[in-house]
Amino acid sequence: MSKILFDPMKHPDWIPPHTAEWHANLALETGGYKYPWKSVFDEPRAELVFADKITAYLNENTRVLDVGCGHGEFTKSFTHKAKEILGIDLMEGYIASAKENASESISFLVVDADKPLPFPDDSFDVVYTKKGPWLFHKGIEEGHRVIKPRGMALGLYHCGTDGGLRSHFPGLYSPFPDNYLEDIKVKFEGQLSESNLEKVELQIFEEVEFLSRPEDVLIKKCFGQKETLKKIVWQECLQDVEEIFMRYATPRGLKVVNYHALMIGQAR
Numbered sequence: 271m272s273k274i275l276f277d278p279m280k281h282p283d284w285i286p287p288h289t290a291e292w293h294a295n296l297a298l299e300t301g302g303y304k305y306p307w308k309s310v311f312d313e314p315r316a317e318l319v320f321a322d323k324i325t326a327y328l329n330e331n332t333r334v335l336d337v338g339c340g341h342g343e344f345t346k347s348f349t350h351k352a353k354e355i356l357g358i359d360l361m362e363g364y365i366a367s368a369k370e371n372a373s374e375s376i377s378f379l380v381v382d383a384d385k386p387l388p389f390p391d392d393s394f395d396v397v398y399t400k401k402g403p404w405l406f407h408k409g410i411e412e413g414h415r416v417i418k419p420r421g422m423a424l425g426l427y428h429c430g431t432d433g434g435l436r437s438h439f440p441g442l443y444s445p446f447p448d449n450y451l452e453d454i455k456v457k458f459e460g461q462l463s464e465s466n467l468e469k470v471e472l473q474i475f476e477e478v479e480f481l482s483r484p485e486d487v488l489i490k491k492c493f494g495q496k497e498t499l500k501k502i503v504w505q506e507c508l509q510d511v512e513e514i515f516m517r518y519a520t521p522r523g524l525k526v527v528n529y530h531a532l533m534i535g536q537a538r
């Protein structure tokens with residue numbers, strides 16, 4: 271029976287990921303939503319697949335909205351591919367980083383996407399989000415209001431990591447619930463079919479990543495946490511994590527699998 275490792279989520283200083291407090295801490299400490307661990311990937315890479323899907327709908331006349339753009343790195347990858355691109359995010363710190371070195375056709379605004387959006391009806395040909403708010407849920411009007419008729423809505427969501435990670439490091443990581451991936455598929459299918467979009471595509475796919483060093487297992491777990499908590503986690507876990515990592519790592523690093531949901535719909 272494997273040793274149960276220290277669970278940082280049970281520590282009182284743990285900040286639940288993806289909350290306003292967690293994003294505020296990341297914005298303060300790094301100015302952006304950037305994965306800080308070292309790793310290499312196999313093809314296909316989720317973000318590249320998503321970028322290609324978006325690019326297929328862009329041309330010199332397209333107006334694009336990136337909802338929850340973070341520090342704008344992904345938004346800027348579409349420079350010169352559309353007429354106008356607007357990235358919006360709730361976090362001032364992320365938007366301040368995004369505005370640095372933005373080209374003329376790309377702008378960034380602090381906007382809460384849970385509130386009425388400050389844009390006229392039928393403003394955008396493409397509305398996408400990479401892990402941010404999805405504006406086409408049943409009952410949410412704003413996505414449908416600001417997207418043009420026949421405009422494209424795209425979303426990419428990270429649905430968790432496993433591929434052995436969760437059983438190799440019990441306590442630090444916990445197993446996926448039974449039927450997790452089937453339930454994810456049902457959830458996103460429902461999300462698309464309940465929206466007012468015509469469903470074009472739903473893909474749940476796997477991305478293979480190799481974490482480079484033992485500490486990357488901890489850096490991944492503690493993404494967005496305060497330095498004080500990280501110190502405790504390193505003290506409690508690093509030695510065990512090193513041993514486990516060495517047992518399972520391949521020459522490229524420790525293999526893990528990221529699950530992603532990619533949704534594409536078309537406005538009526």
Ligand SMILES: C[S@@+](CC[C@H](N)C(=O)[O-])C[C@H]1O[C@@H](n2cnc3c(N)ncnc32)[C@H](O)[C@@H]1O
Pocket residue numbers: 293303337338339340341344358359360361364381382383384385399400401402403
């Ligand atoms: C997981 S991060 C992804 C950031 C960026 N899209 C990326 O992939 O690098 C989610 C982003 O959505 C933003 N967000 C969450 N709720 C929001 C809201 N109500 N309005 C605007 N942005 C929001 C967060 O501040 C955060 O930057």
